[in-house]
Amino acid sequence: MEIDPFIFRLSIFILSIFVGYYVVWSVTPSLHTPLMSVTNAISSVIIVGAIIAALAGSSEKIFEVSNIFGFLAIILAAVNIFGGFLVTQRMLQMYKKKKK
Amino acid sequence: MSSNLSALFYLISGILFILALRGLSSPETSRQGNYFGIAGMLIAIFVTFLSIGNFGPGFIYVIIFLIVGGSIGAFIAFRIPMTAMPELVAGFHSLVGLAAVFVAISAFLKPEAFGLGIVGNIKLASLVEMSLGAAIGAITFSGSIIAFLKLRGIMSGSPITFKGQHLINLILGLTIIFLIYYLCNTQSANIFWSMVIISFIVGVLLIIPIGGADMPVVISMLNSYSGWAAAGIGFTLENSALIITGALVGSSGAILSYIMCKGMNRSFFNVILGGWGATDQTTDIKTKEQKPVKNGNADDAAFLMKNASSVIIVPGYGMAVAQAQHALREMVDGLKKNGVKVSYAIHPVAGRMPGHMNVLLAEANVPYDEVFELEEINNDFANCDVAYVIGANDVTNPVAKSDPQSPIYGMPVLDVEKSKSVLFVKRSLSPGYAGIDNDLFYRDNTLMLFADAKKMTEEIVKSL
Numbered sequence: 001m002e003i004d005p006f007i008f009r010l011s012i013f014i015l016s017i018f019v020g021y022y023v024v025w026s027v028t029p030s031l032h033t034p035l036m037s038v039t040n041a042i043s044s045v046i047i048v049g050a051i052i053a054a055l056a057g058s059s060e061k062i063f064e065v066s067n068i069f070g071f072l073a074i075i076l077a078a079v080n081i082f083g084g085f086l087v088t089q090r091m092l093q094m095y096k097k098k099k100k
Numbered sequence: 101m102s103s104n105l106s107a108l109f110y111l112i113s114g115i116l117f118i119l120a121l122r123g124l125s126s127p128e129t130s131r132q133g134n135y136f137g138i139a140g141m142l143i144a145i146f147v148t149f150l151s152i153g154n155f156g157p158g159f160i161y162v163i164i165f166l167i168v169g170g171s172i173g174a175f176i177a178f179r180i181p182m183t184a185m186p187e188l189v190a191g192f193h194s195l196v197g198l199a200a201v202f203v204a205i206s207a208f209l210k211p212e213a214f215g216l217g218i219v220g221n222i223k224l225a226s227l228v229e230m231s232l233g234a235a236i237g238a239i240t241f242s243g244s245i246i247a248f249l250k251l252r253g254i255m256s257g258s259p260i261t262f263k264g265q266h267l268i269n270l271i272l273g274l275t276i277i278f279l280i281y282y283l284c285n286t287q288s289a290n291i292f293w294s295m296v297i298i299s300f301i302v303g304v305l306l307i308i309p310i311g312g313a314d315m316p317v318v319i320s321m322l323n324s325y326s327g328w329a330a331a332g333i334g335f336t337l338e339n340s341a342l343i344i345t346g347a348l349v350g351s352s353g354a355i356l357s358y359i360m361c362k363g364m365n366r367s368f369f370n371v372i373l374g375g376w377g378a379t380d381q382t383t384d385i386k387t388k389e390q391k392p393v394k395n396g397n398a399d400d401a402a403f404l405m406k407n408a409s410s411v412i413i414v415p416g417y418g419m420a421v422a423q424a425q426h427a428l429r430e431m432v433d434g435l436k437k438n439g440v441k442v443s444y445a446i447h448p449v450a451g452r453m454p455g456h457m458n459v460l461l462a463e464a465n466v467p468y469d470e471v472f473e474l475e476e477i478n479n480d481f482a483n484c485d486v487a488y489v490i491g492a493n494d495v496t497n498p499v500a501k502s503d504p505q506s507p508i509y510g511m512p513v514l515d516v517e518k519s520k521s522v523l524f525v526k527r528s529l530s531p532g533y534a535g536i537d538n539d540l541f542y543r544d545n546t547l548m549l550f551a552d553a554k555k556m557t558e559e560i561v562k563s564l
Binding site: 005006009012013014016017019020021023024025026027028029030031032033034035036037038039040041042043044045046047048049050051052053054055056057062064065066067069070071072073074075076077078079080081082083084085086087088089090091092093094095096097098 | 113120125140152162170173176178210212320330335343353469470
């Protein structure tokens with residue numbers, strides 16, 4: 001019997017939870033705020049779905065209801081991607097070691 | 101681009117996201133980690149464009165909206181003051197949540213574009229996945245908005261509770277599950293919309309009973325939710341980058357919530373159900389007898405610290421409110437010139453989000469190797485001459501170790517009282533968030549400095 005592709009996705013999901021668990025425990029507590037802003041930025045990879053939604057359908061009717069939701073989602077995710085990565089970068093820039 | 105090839109690229113971008121988080125294990129590797137994250141995002145976006153392969157007029161709009169959103173995001177990122185970081189993160193969470201809802205709605209309205217079947221006959225598994233994505237996304241959105249309003253001070257930080265609150269939440273939660281079940285049977289759009297709307301309401305109800313100082317837990321929890329919402333959408337779209345990211349973010353937020361709860365010695369449910377602050381207001385009234393405190397001024401403080409050989413600074417949320425981090429750094433520079441050894445002690449729940457104090461100190465150019473976590477530094481208080489408590493309160497209360505009756509009993513606290521003398525900057529003797537008196541105020545070795553944190557620190561700088 002063939003294995004449902006869903007099972008593969010579920011395996012990826014569960015393994016990633018474990019990876020996330022170990023990776024996040026190794027994050028130093030002083031970087032917990034950048035951790036939150038960077039997880040914010042990467043979870044905006046949901047923009048992939050937004051792009052698909054925005055471009056769905058025929059090219060004559062660009063602004064059907066479902067496309068509009070896609071475009072709105074693109075704006076939201078883009079704010080997050082740029083905002084998230086840049087603010088993380090700005091924070092990380094500030095962490096300096098003692099000058100010897 | 102073939103779907104197999106694009107799946108491989110999505111996997112690569114997922115791995116880059118893992119490396120982005122891995123980089124945060126030390127400040128040296130963290131910047132590189134951030135670049136990995138950006139690379140992963142670029143790959144994911146380009147691969148999506150290539151796999152759709154439709155470069156018609158719609159594509160131009162995609163680019164325009166990307167630029168519009170990106171400019172807004174970049175503008176915010178450069179302009180936001182570091183003290184506003186908690187509300188910024190809450191605001192960003194709400195956007196992820198809402199984006200998840202929108203993508204789910206779009207997939208529900210036009211399933212054929214995502215290869216999920218046709219309207220009225222969407223694959224059952226996809227329907228469940230997109231409903232979960234939409235429901236969690238909606239809860240994340242409205243919950244984060246409330247958290248944002250509370251952190252921004254637009255809404256009062258005190259818990260809003262009413263009778264039967266938890267029962268209503270429970271009923272609404274069950275209703276969502278019920279509606280998803282019915283949605284699968286009927287494929288009805290009305291049920292889908294009702295489920296989304298109820299989820300928005302649940303998000304609001306879930307966060308309003310939680311008080312200001314519990315915000316570190318709330319923000320971490322919403323962080324986690326935004327991840328699970330992304331994962332739900334990832335399953336719908338059969339996209340491994342989204343599934344991996346969702347799982348990473350989901351577990352990251354969950355771990356942070358756990359660390360924050362442990363920092364307060366409270367269970368997750370206790371925080372979520374909004375226990376503290378609200379219930380303990382009665383206890384502080386009856387213990388309000390006038391006890392003598394020692395009152396000092398900036399000159400006393402400067403004298404004490406200048407002649408000390410080691411000083412430990414204990415910052416808290418009050419430092420963020422007063423924006424005192426720069427003045428504090430100046431003071432420390434002055435002390436170092438006098439040969440005083442200075443370090444900083446950070447309690448896990450100091451501030452309004454995990455790591456809040458560390459970012460503020462980093463902003464003020466405090467080297468991160470002078471900043472220590474509770475476990476690292478707690479033994480050093482016994483050998484230190486002066487502890488300078490600025491804007492912290494409950495996290496220094498020795499009652500947490502001695503009085504089993506106290507609501508904060510068992511919470512890990514900084515052993516500030518063990519240092520030879522304690523300087524406590526505070527505007528008044530009012531109790532902290534937990535609503536209990538701080539025993540430390542009345543100790544013989546404590547000198548209270550009644551003033552605004554920033555003003556007092558600046559005055560000390562002058563008299564050094």
